[in-house]
Amino acid sequence: EAQVTQNPRYLITVTGKKLTxxxxxxxxxxxxxxYRQDPGLGLRQIYYSMNVEVTDKGDVPxxxxxxxxxKRNFPLILESPSPNQTSLYFCASSPTGTGGDEQFFGxxxxxxxx
Amino acid sequence: xQSLEQPSEVxxxxxxxxxxxxxxxxxxxxxLSWYQQHDGGAPTxxxxxxxxxxxxxxxxxxxxxxxDSYGYLLLQELQMKDSASYFCAVSSxxxxxxxxxxxxxxxxx
Numbered sequence: 001e002a003q004v005t006q007n008p009r010y011l012i013t014v015t016g017k018k019l020t021x022x023x024x025x026x027x028x029x030x031x032x033x034x035y036r037q038d039p040g041l042g043l044r045q046i047y048y049s050m051n052v053e054v055t056d057k058g059d060v061p062x063x064x065x066x067x068x069x070x071k072r073n074f075p076l077i078l079e080s081p082s083p084n085q086t087s088l089y090f091c092a093s094s095p096t097g098t099g100g101d102e103q104f105f106g107x108x109x110x111x112x113x114x
Numbered sequence: 115x116q117s118l119e120q121p122s123e124v125x126x127x128x129x130x131x132x133x134x135x136x137x138x139x140x141x142x143x144x145x146l147s148w149y150q151q152h153d154g155g156a157p158t159x160x161x162x163x164x165x166x167x168x169x170x171x172x173x174x175x176x177x178x179x180x181x182d183s184y185g186y187l188l189l190q191e192l193q194m195k196d197s198a199s200y201f202c203a204v205s206s207x208x209x210x211x212x213x214x215x216x217x218x219x220x221x222x223x
Contacts, residue, residue: 033211035213045210045211048210058210090156099144099164103157103159105157
């Protein structure tokens with residue numbers, strides 16, 4: 001089944017404790033992206049990647065890191081999480097990242113930083 | 115920068131037709147997409163307009179006017195399962211997608 005998977009689905013952590021949220025897609029998509037969703041703010045792009053070893057900042061990259069060492073994986077790293085990073089996070093992928101591409105979203109990771 | 119405006123909430127009854135508008139301001143424009151999200155779930159793609167005009171996909175249609183920086187999503191023969199949030203999203207660069215804040219559609223019997 002074609003899908004985007006994320007782990008963990010739920011995470012409660014404390015301020016400053018490094019964490020990684022994994023994202024994997026099995027559709028051989030070149031483009032992958034991370035979004036955060038907060039009430040009343042819609043989805044905001046954190047980082048995106050056009051292909052292996054190519055990443056770029058989205059609208060809200062502060063406090064996050066990403067890497068794209070393999071085409072299928074695009075982990076999101078929070079080196080020192082803070083409470084304002086409490087949010088619902090979605091990973092997405094699309095064939096090329098061009099405007100008309102459908103983006104396929106993972107199921108989401110609900111993160112709480114205490 | 116980019117900004118998108120869409121109503122925060124729309125209500126309708128089963129069987130009715132509803133239109134969700136989206137206006138945008140952006141530097142560079144490739145097209146307008148629409149996504150549906152049920153409560154707490156993953157957004158799913160509904161439609162994309164790269165050119166002016168109407169695109170129809172079953173009960174859903176989407177319209178774009180580039181000159182007016184305006185688009186809308188039209189949902190016909192509403193069903194209870196259509197209750198969800200709907201997001202317009204602008205492709206303003208080769209690989210960036212900027213979402214609106216979403217419109218919550220409530221369908222009542």
